[in-house]
Amino acid sequence: MFSKRLKELKPYIPGEQPGDANYIKLNTNENPFGPSPRVKDILNTFDPENLRLYPDPLFKNLRSKLADKYGLLPNQVFAGNGSDEVLSFVFFAFFDTLNGNLIFPEHTYSFYPVYCDFYGISYQKIPLKSDFSIDINSFLKTHEIAGLIFPNPNAPTGILMPLKEVEDLIQRFPKDRLVVIDEAYIDFGGQSAVPLIDKYNNLLVIKTFSKSMSLAGIRLGYALGNEKLIAALFAVKDSFNSYPIDTLTLKIAEAAVSDMGYYDKINKKIIQNRKKLTLDLEQKGWNVLPSSANFIFTRKEGLSGSHVYKKFKEKGILVRHFNHDGIKDFVRITIGTDEMMESFMSVLKTEF
């Protein structure tokens, strides 16, 4: 009764989402500050009668607002039910094993190999440099590739690739192979590759409302790129689910995009808290990778990551540990409010 496809899956395991609110959640890179106050206005004024109708399957209003934000045209914008769905459609549309392997960094978003197994795409992991940064020369010297995907900043390291290096990579990359840059964390101090879109037809940039926009709960992600790439993503969407984004999500996202002043303020505060946490940890002898994201990746000589994770959990704080060779001694810690960071440091000081 079960398909061969099903047996080949190795599902992604998301960070814990405990039902009770007693944990301090520093494990899934959610924004510690709430979304724009304009979201409340939407909830207060929205007429539920509208919910009897299907949403706009083309997301026209949202795409036009996002296009304005980035100086693009609406047909250079695709959107989906979280950047995870957008990524899944990207893997379907562009990465063809007939061309070779998809390449991505050895330590990166662990959903990438899961999509590959889902669609039967072969892949090759490219080792990071010894400082855990991405090695663009290794990307460039790999042959028979179906495409390239990496997050910038990378996760779970938090390390940013400067825009100059990103452009250097795209310039030297085969023109008929797609480069996908997953910019989930770019708003925490990085420079986006979006301005390169009109220059390179083989560049696709993925964004999300879950991190810097503090709207993980509405499930919204989007892709920016050449209009032919976007049209391909619409063809995939229309072969999977005509209406992946619900009406309220569209309205809430449109309101949030109109309030970037608020988001600049909260995300500056996150950058400030990241700097402080990094210094505090270094003072206690922890090694912290240089982060441009809303999390840090850290370890202390002699401690295993799983031990650190368990100790924090006992004390009511969730952090993320990845049981992967090469990063087993690290934990990933989401940047929280002042209060969350103080609780974190206070546990760290007593326990380690």
Added chain:
Amino acid sequence: MFSKRLKELKPYIPGEQPGDANYIKLNTNENPFGPSPRVKDILNTFDPENLRLYPDPLFKNLRSKLADKYGLLPNQVFAGNGSDEVLSFVFFAFFDTLNGNLIFPEHTYSFYPVYCDFYGISYQKIPLKSDFSIDINSFLKTHEIAGLIFPNPNAPTGILMPLKEVEDLIQRFPKDRLVVIDEAYIDFGGQSAVPLIDKYNNLLVIKTFSKSMSLAGIRLGYALGNEKLIAALFAVKDSFNSYPIDTLTLKIAEAAVSDMGYYDKINKKIIQNRKKLTLDLEQKGWNVLPSSANFIFTRKEGLSGSHVYKKFKEKGILVRHFNHDGIKDFVRITIGTDEMMESFMSVLKTEF
């Protein structure tokens, strides 16, 4: 840059969703009455601060409420971003070309062949009887099948298969092949196959909040069946998108399920309006298939369906026409409010 997979897609074309509200929409089977008033309460009391967090990836509360509604266990319930997404996961998990063709009725939900093309599943369409009802004997005498899917009532015909016949079909069907019954329209006068779930391990029933629950705008569908089938659907979900249902959708759906009295009332009214529309059309010489859904499928001798569609559109009313051999002379008309039905009949009387 584009995959071979992409080139093989034949995307589904959803019914028109015009941006302006000037049309009377009788084309996509939306409920003409709004959702439960409890939805407004949710919007008024929901704290947007919660949206900074990811939703529950297991939808525990909703699954437990749905399980209670149907006398099932929560592990017999899966949910997804609209029944379209749930169906897509079902096609992935259970229909394996290695076993033969997936079978479904010749005239049915036109997304089924689209999913087949998406996942590379071969299929065989089984002709309807001359009265447009489903021929279960044709299903049963087909060999080398990967599984069976059909809507009950069927779309776009609206014709119901009585529960006794459904059980007869399942009983005589190979035990190691899945039977999927898509009950999107069952609440408009049909008898659900859900009570058969504990008896047949190879039965999966699909439901949606888009029709009888009047919540097409929130994107929510679900599947009910044996726990092993449900576990398989979770494995697919976790290989595609960990969080396909957003926080507000979950809350709204939970509130709606708690107000079935309201829904029984509005759906009784739809059944009443369907009866009246059927009589009115028959009086004007139209042939109407016997419908147990919130739409009717109708034609008039000498008129082409595309002509009828165009005439109604000119007068501000959208109906649905399918340009498929065998049903080209039909149009599908969603049952609306008294006022909508009067407008419809008044155009019909002047134009045809």
